[in-house]
Amino acid sequence: MINKDLSKKLIHTTLTLNSTTLYTTENAQLVHLINNLNCSELISQELGLINASKTLIGSIPLTSSKITNFNLLLYFMKKTIHNSDGSTDLVTVITITDAEVNKTLILSVLKKITDKYVEFRLDMENNDNQGKAKSGEFKLYMNQIIKFEEMHYDSNQRIYNYGSINGRGDRDGSTSPSANDVINPNQLLLANEEVEEVRNLMLDNINKLLHRGDKIHLLVDQTDRLTNSSLVFQKRAQSIKKKMWLSKTRLMIMLIAGGILLIYLLLGVECGLPFFSQCFHH
Template sequence: MSNADLHSHLIHTTLTLNSTTLYTYENHQLIPLINNLNCSEIISQELGLINSSKTIVGSIQISSNYTTTKLVLYFMKKALVNKDGSTDLITVVTIAHSEVNRALIITVLKKIIDKYIDFKQETENSDPDTINNNNINNSNPINSANNSPSQTKSRLGEFKLMMNQIIKFHELEYSSNAQIYNYGAIEGTDGESSQSINPNQLLLANEEVDEVRQLMLDNINKLLSRGDKINLLVDQTDRLNTSSSVFQKRAQQIKRKMWFGNMKFILAIAAVIFVILYLFIGQSCGFPFFSRCLHN
């Protein structure tokens, strides 16, 4: 292939499920044109960042440290809810020249994800039937051999061929109908036409808007929950202030009671001392008014 083919074909495409690589496609005729770049290594380095981000569709410029050719890494993600309630993250990543039409890339990525979801669901739906057939025909070695796990593995391997066909079909369709992909493009300042937005891109934009909307709703729910917690904290603070006021009043009452109790005790001691002194002096000076001592 020539450099012109580099601007209209995908170089490397990888389909992953929960960050695990399932299928890969590589255009071996284009690899020598980019100095035999190790595309799998680049994708594995960027996959963690891609899956952790909130962006559904995006692109990453490949560093010039890898190659002097202007290459871009495009990705698309979609969450798939399984029957058991678990969620799988499907990610398709492709490496292409920066001048490859973005509408072509997005169309291919979306087609691969949609076809894989259909293929995965069909495979999962057919597995219970295979298990039942194995249980029913367990006594027949011929039927057991026909329903062996190798048949399931071969069925799973069929999608690699399907993915290759999807890529080649859309590349051929783009080569034959390039004007359809560029329909509605506007001229840039440098004389080159900017790439247009087609219905597939609008659909992806809507999906991304839905994702953003869901994130906003989650954030609103978190804020409301945080507001409820703040209101609960305010209520608890008010209750604490009320309890503190009640405690302070009770402390003052107890303090007054203790003061009165101490005063009663002091007065009682004073009265006892006065009585003892009266009796002692009265015995010497005469009762009741100390007449002997006063006359003297």
């Protein structure tokens, strides 16, 4: 009975945001069946390495001297959330199960919890006044998703096992396809997450290029304005230089004319104005 329950149900599930635990749910009956099982401690020991790695989906075998007679695995799924202010948050959903639990069931649960949290968070941001009051409701959603998938395990087992290779022929005598020719649901989920991550990276790079293009365009405009200002300054400088030359020239002419007039007057006093007749007569 213990092995049957373990092979169809999730023992412990945790959702963390930037390595901070937000929501936790567990099957208390299964936890008590396994002596010395501290799920929170096991997850905290692996969470740092999980978030530091580039792997979006994976599993880690749990080995502990306190846990005997059970083969447990820790599954995780990560997703990066881009916020409106340009920052990013890392959502990590982790679950502990028996190694006999169908992998597609686990991945289906993890993906639905991740997608539901993204939707739930967006709804809280849009309804900021009720956000804090509704934050505790997500644990109920987690329980609902897990219970729904576990209840429908038997009916969905054919879908979960689609693409699996058993090495035997079908009832009609046809040979099962080789492992290289079949994409199973596990690979499909993994590929879907990787494509989504690549898509987000591409969008981020495109936004950076567009932002860089705007900066280049702004730099070109500033350069054009600086060039125009330089030309205007050069023309004004030439105009001022010409005015100063004309003023200097007029001043020199006036000084020369004044000097000539002064000499004429001095000579005229001695020799008689206006034609210096006295000097010429002598």
